[in-house]
Amino acid sequence: MMLSISEALNKAHHQLMEADERVIVMGEDIVGGAGLGKGEGLGGVFGVTSGLVDKFGANRVIDTPISETAFVGMGIGSAMTGLKPIVEVMFCDFMGVCFDQIFNQAAKVRLLSGGRISVPMVIRTTLGAGDSSGAMHSQALHGLLATAPGLKVACPSNPADAAGLLKTALEDDDPVILMEHKGLYSLEGEVADDLPPVPFGEGQVIREGCDITIVAVSRMVHVANQVADVLAQGGGEVEIIDPRTIMPLDMNLILKSVQKTGKLVVVDESFGFAEMVISRVSEEGFGYLKAAPKKVIPLHTPIPYAPGLEQEWLPSEAQIVTAVKELVGE
Amino acid sequence: MMLSISEALNKAHHQLMEADERVIVMGEDIVGGAGLGKGEGLGGVFGVTSGLVDKFGANRVIDTPISETAFVGMGIGSAMTGLKPIVEVMFCDFMGVCFDQIFNQAAKVRLLSGGRISVPMVIRTTLGAGDSSGAMHSQALHGLLATAPGLKVACPSNPADAAGLLKTALEDDDPVILMEHKGLYSLEGEVADDLPPVPFGEGQVIREGCDITIVAVSRMVHVANQVADVLAQGGGEVEIIDPRTIMPLDMNLILKSVQKTGKLVVVDESFGFAEMVISRVSEEGFGYLKAAPKKVIPLHTPIPYAPGLEQEWLPSEAQIVTAVKELVGE
Amino acid sequence: MQNKLAQVFKKSVEIRVFETMIASLADEGKVPGLVHLCNGAETLQSAVCLALNSTTDSVTGSHRSHGLALAMGADPYKVASEILGKADGLSAGMGGTQHLLAPEVGFLSSNGIVGGQVPMASGAALSAKVLKTGGIGVTFFGDGAANQGAVLETMNLAVALQLPMLFVLENNGFGQSTSAEFASGGVSLLKRAEGFGLQTYALDGADAKDCIEKVETVVTSIKAGEGPVFIEASVPRLAGHYHGETAAYLSDCGGQTDPLKILNDHIGDISEGIWRETEALMVDVMKRASAAPVPSQDLLRKFHTEMGGQA
Amino acid sequence: MQNKLAQVFKKSVEIRVFETMIASLADEGKVPGLVHLCNGAETLQSAVCLALNSTTDSVTGSHRSHGLALAMGADPYKVASEILGKADGLSAGMGGTQHLLAPEVGFLSSNGIVGGQVPMASGAALSAKVLKTGGIGVTFFGDGAANQGAVLETMNLAVALQLPMLFVLENNGFGQSTSAEFASGGVSLLKRAEGFGLQTYALDGADAKDCIEKVETVVTSIKAGEGPVFIEASVPRLAGHYHGETAAYLSDCGGQTDPLKILNDHIGDISEGIWRETEALMVDVMKRASAAPVPSQDLLRKFHTEMGGQA
Ligand SMILES: Cc1ncc(C[n+]2csc(CCOP(=O)(O)OP(=O)(O)O)c2C)c(N)n1
Ligand SMILES: Cc1ncc(C[n+]2csc(CCOP(=O)(O)OP(=O)(O)O)c2C)c(N)n1
């Protein structure tokens, strides 16, 4: 069946809530129109949670005040006491206001309890630049989040992975951040009806090739793929790896690819993830590298608003082409 | 003159407040005993701000409620309107509760104003494990903070650098995070009476050697140095680079060293910084590397409390020795 | 008073016409970002800013701050250019609709994070206090923002440090699609502010005369060192959360009285001329802003280097 | 009531003796971390926890939570072992003095971040509500914490969602070295909670009888679905912020009445026996905890792998 990412996620929510009464969903405007005494509302600003309240009731589908610290913490506490919360933080940029609850509280319960309990909570959030949302509605923070031990971080690039990673995330005993790209919600793809879970720490070869390895997640998978299409016309064979989860990270798959190609480019719109991949490949696969690895990442500035500036800021196809050509030596 | 790091910082505060009326200091308990109607208080939980209120008055030396978001934000606003605030966040672990003000607000004013104004604010904070302070009073977050464009991050390892970096930080137009290691406050060192500013982006060669380069900041400089002492007895020549500021980062110095030694180990107690250095050296100095670079960083868990566990978690001399020996091939 | 009312009317018309034209440009696909229009809050904003001194006082606002920037006296051409992402914008197009900074007229900044602007205004208040400028810090925020830690902490901080600061809560009944009654389930927000020890005033944003008078009193009292003040002003939200929104809950926003219409009727004869003049002026502003060049990438690359970016 | 008073007395003595012995161990250099003793708050904590059901109710506490864990019924040997960083500790020495977790007796966790524990208790309240367990969420925090966004936001959230939740503010007059009057400059903290729409009660921590009675009423009301409640309890801080602190401001902590002494006098004859028994018991506990093995590193390395650490 063809579904968009938002449709696949919505369907996964319905299945998960149906299957387990302990699953609850909370966040701002995820019902929509709270307090107005009407039926169906927004279903979340991106529509991902639409229809849930009608089916599962306001007891399990909860609109919250704009108090991220309080309700993310409420998610944590509820996960420690028998519920399985899916908490929406509308944009990952807003995690600043509740960062303590995410990185000091949720992430640390497992260690602090000596492994006796943990926080089976999923935080769904969005990331991504490209639509002139400005410096506080466009960031990609997976690189930053992956530096916090105790968090798992997933960055799907297609509908099947989005739904499948959400399922695995909810099964997981630890807090998981599911990062959905704003610009990909309407991207369609083939999805099996039962939305099979996607294992964490298992990347996917998006496209095989023997000249060079590109590692990318989320929207950058598609940008890299376009570049690969173009280069294929000149005979260039690009291999694209989508790790899908960046913590844990499928280093085996990445190393195997670099062993074959000897060349590595990491394309990413966050800060920190490309560095993580390059440093690990340099450490663990130094012998495979036939040339200096490269990263194509944004300029080291906050995200500018004007469309031209924002495009300049984002990793571009042209930059990727240049990086690949320099490495492949064309 | 010999001073400890806390003495050097205290002296620098006195000099800075004396020299410029716009300099103010704020934070929790930095006066100490606020509201009790007595004279001299704590001078900060590590004594760094002691004596300031007596000399400069409660108008410029301000105890705050335990409201990091509000008073860090107050620092930002005051820096945008004519003051030069030094804001103390007692432990860097507490930055979670005010992360929005640091990474979304302070860091972005320069870009968001098109470069017309910025935030000449210094946030002083502490970092570092090793004294069983537990998972929320021991972290080192310089790796994480350096992923936020618009922040500068300094991590002094000795008294002269601590005072000198504070001075430069306050002169700087942008927000600077000065990260002081809890375990180094009493470390003494030679300091010039006028506490000369230390430029940002200029690292220091702590010790010359031609076999291998170790990059480290803060307390890890001293741990690396001890290792180098031991290895020197066997004829090993370790070069130690202390970048002092990690954003901006003195890549020239690091690359020059790796060009000479061909080998790189990064020792760090945060997550993200070692990856940053290794990935940049791999990219920019691939040809210099004669072997896979290595990092010695903590286990990927929150910080455990029990002393033995905590030592196991921290990068150890033994681990560094192993890494160096593997690379140098002894 | 009649003179002041006329000033408030004129500024409010400026804001309404500005927003209406931005909305049209958005419909034409000429606005890069989503805009949050302030229709309904113009008279309140103009009345508050009338009492402020743009040299010594500093204002911060929310995501919904086009009008506030104009009310403080920002150049409409520069504000429009910023919203359109043009080189002539306040910040050369770097900030955009949610990030307007016009410190030259006392508008310190607006914000993309709900509540994020509030602590900053306490900093402006602190500067005024320490540097003895005689100024105050002012912050505008919504009923939704009233539940953010940043806002709540700052209420206490302002009282604890006795900062010369004015909180203006614009209660338009909604935070995005969520009703204020639901989100702040307790007693009134005014009572909450009282609980922090703030002096409080309730204003009806549709009563321009009362707004002008009360705000004058309040600002005078703050400048006299009598401590921080909290104003809750009721205003209608005459549009969607953002322009173009079509969600079902919106039907509840309809049928609200328009404060500007009330003031218009009160102003009488001169009003029509003001509308006409303003429209002509704004047509020109928007035309110029639309035609303005897009920003060059040099400034961004300069920031990259200065912020420590890789060569 | 006399029976309940005796129970509260017994638990309070347990806590006081426990803390005193931990302090001695700290003086001997046997406690790895800095400990924050709860001396002065024992009777309040014991009285509150007496009204709770350790199977269905969940409590979270601050950095100063040794006593609270014991009051909920945590095994003193395990608590002491945790504070000493031993393998037999609640969390095998991973957490330490500021991170006690004993969910098996309804003590969900304590926290190193001021206020961080408060939102978590709202989650326990939500679980109770959704799963209809009949339980409630309870959180203890200090006067200093009352100015943290996490705490303030949660007050509103609990009211907005009508959570079965109890807030217990332990006002000991200080946040570290800062006086509560200075830090919360406004009216009273009780008034503040009222402003959020919470039902409020003031307790004198030294009046054990009143504490027992009022808390019983309150817990019953919350369990009956009558909404969240906020208690402000005054307790003395009979020690430094942390044990061993020597700062000048401390002279202001001296000379406070000790609630446990009052209760002791009230209890009369049986008290001496209880002290003696408890001391004997705790001597044994501390001896065993001191002799307990240190944790092995295997668990830590297991976490490393499971959390995605490099092989
Ligand atoms: C911390 C944070 N959470 C959520 C949002 C998304 N958001 C933007 S505006 C808004 C509603 C704000 O309501 P209110 O404060 O009443 O202001 P209004 O839009 O009514 O002017 C929300 C939820 C945000 N920008 N920042
Ligand atoms: C967010 C945060 N800020 C500051 C601290 C440091 N700190 C620990 S306890 C404390 C005082 C807390 O006072 P209060 O809430 O009254 O609790 P009490 O110690 O009196 O029990 C402070 C400032 C912290 N742990 N977390």
Ligand SMILES: [Mg+2]
């Ligand atoms: Mg509103």
Ligand SMILES: [Mg+2]
């Ligand atoms: Mg206290």
